[in-house]
Amino acid sequence: MKNTFGNSISLTIFGESHGPEIGCVLSGLAPGIPVSEEKIRTALWLRRPSGTISTSRVEQDEFRIISGVYQGRTTGTPLSILIPNTNTRSADYEKTRFLARPGHADYTAYCKYHGFEDPRGGGHQSGRLTAALAAAGGILLPALEEKGIRIGTHIRALGGGREGETEFIEDQAFSQDEEALNREIESLKMKLFPVLDAAADEKMQHRIQQARADRDSVGGILESAVSGVPAGIGEPWFDSVESALSHILFSIPAVKGVEFGEAFSMVGRRGSAYNDEYTACRETSAHFPGKGGKSPEKGQIPQNTVIRTRTNHNGGVNGGITNGMPILFRTAVKPTPSIGITQKTVNFGTGEESEITVSGRHDPAVIHRARIVVDAAAALAVSDLLALRYGTDWLA
Numbered sequence: 001m002k003n004t005f006g007n008s009i010s011l012t013i014f015g016e017s018h019g020p021e022i023g024c025v026l027s028g029l030a031p032g033i034p035v036s037e038e039k040i041r042t043a044l045w046l047r048r049p050s051g052t053i054s055t056s057r058v059e060q061d062e063f064r065i066i067s068g069v070y071q072g073r074t075t076g077t078p079l080s081i082l083i084p085n086t087n088t089r090s091a092d093y094e095k096t097r098f099l100a101r102p103g104h105a106d107y108t109a110y111c112k113y114h115g116f117e118d119p120r121g122g123g124h125q126s127g128r129l130t131a132a133l134a135a136a137g138g139i140l141l142p143a144l145e146e147k148g149i150r151i152g153t154h155i156r157a158l159g160g161g162r163e164g165e166t167e168f169i170e171d172q173a174f175s176q177d178e179e180a181l182n183r184e185i186e187s188l189k190m191k192l193f194p195v196l197d198a199a200a201d202e203k204m205q206h207r208i209q210q211a212r213a214d215r216d217s218v219g220g221i222l223e224s225a226v227s228g229v230p231a232g233i234g235e236p237w238f239d240s241v242e243s244a245l246s247h248i249l250f251s252i253p254a255v256k257g258v259e260f261g262e263a264f265s266m267v268g269r270r271g272s273a274y275n276d277e278y279t280a281c282r283e284t285s286a287h288f289p290g291k292g293g294k295s296p297e298k299g300q301i302p303q304n305t306v307i308r309t310r311t312n313h314n315g316g317v318n319g320g321i322t323n324g325m326p327i328l329f330r331t332a333v334k335p336t337p338s339i340g341i342t343q344k345t346v347n348f349g350t351g352e353e354s355e356i357t358v359s360g361r362h363d364p365a366v367i368h369r370a371r372i373v374v375d376a377a378a379a380l381a382v383s384d385l386l387a388l389r390y391g392t393d394w395l396a
């Protein structure tokens with residue numbers, strides 16, 4: 001099983017929910033990138049459960065960097081991070097060893113690993129492993145920001161209304177204007193519950209608490225933006241920007257859909273509405289070499305001119321390649337599968353019809369915790385694509 005994402009800059013993730021430690025290895029990072037333990041701690045804190053809207057399994061995530069960093073900077077060799085699991089309660093899972101939790105990976109893991117898998121707490125498929133991805137984000141996100149690339153995510157819509165209530169509670173969408181967008185991304189940075197509109201924040205948290213009271217769960221839609229990526233990044237076919245991002249986004253447990261730009265809401269419209277018209281702006285960007293044509297015959301975008309689009313329905317990507325507008329995408333995060341309501345299932349150890357009432361500690365929603373994981377995943381995919389274009393040293 002290959003557990004690695006990325007070509008030039010890659011990430012390997014390992015561990016099980018109730019094993020001694022989980023962790024990751026980041027390879028291909030240039031030497032000299034600053035590594036701040038504080039920033040890794042912040043990324044882990046943003047993913048950690050908190051308050052009454054999350055599971056009571058709280059891990060302190062006292063991580064250790066065991067290779068690849070010397071005197072606060074990357075050495076250029078594989079960077080490994082270990083994060084201990086300390087707050088495990090494996091007995092919760094013994095009674096239900098062969099009962100497939102509907103929506104979870106117990107049965108599929110059994111089919112793949114023939115019963116040799118570690119089933120405790122969801123084993124290798126547990127959301128716990130996303131801590132390792134978040135930790136990697138604690139290195140990549142600040143490194144990209146140094147280059148003017150900002151990544152942010154908020155809960156655009158929370159689902160799961162009770163009967164008679166609206167299906168979704170909506171947050172305001174990210175701004176079209178890039179400066180305003182960057183301010184919004186900044187404002188989200190230290191929010192444990194990443195929502196732009198305070199009124200939506202309160203309503204959403206209330207709904208999650210209702211779901212917990214009902215022993216049920218809710219999901220929703222995350223909206224993400226990557227600003228500052230120059231035009232010309234990505235490959236035209238199999239490593240298109242959309243392919244690379246979706247590949248890693250779909251690796252995040254509970255992610256069941258990804259949309260770029262306004263794909264699903266705009267396809268019903270005509271080309272004249274969907275197309276993003278171009279405009280020429282005067283700007284400078286010190287970070288990105290080699291924009292435009294290389295010779296007069298091939299055309300030459302004048303110095304200090306940046307071509308933008310007036311709208312961004314395509315989410316900053318055309319033909320798999322960035323067009324210089326913010327990359328915009330949405331991620332559907334399903335309701336947490338483990339719920340306290342009794343559901344029908346099968347005991348896959350005996351083949352008998354059965355029922356399951358999940359009694360372990362689980363989140364009534366994972367969407368707010370998934371935000372930093374999505375940011376980290378986007379940072380990895382974008383760093384890898386940039387490294388393909390400019391070389392790995394570019395990130396230093």
Ligand SMILES: Cc1cc2nc3c(=O)[nH]c(=O)nc-3n(C[C@H](O)[C@H](O)[C@H](O)COP(=O)(O)O)c2cc1C
Pocket residue numbers: 055103104105122125126127128130252253254255334336337338361362363366369370373
């Ligand atoms: C941060 C995070 C925390 C999660 N916590 C839980 C949890 O407490 N209980 C649970 O059943 N699923 C949890 N999940 C989701 C499951 O791991 C996921 O639904 C399961 O592995 C099946 O994979 P799939 O939903 O992608 O098909 C979590 C996911 C994330 C991203």
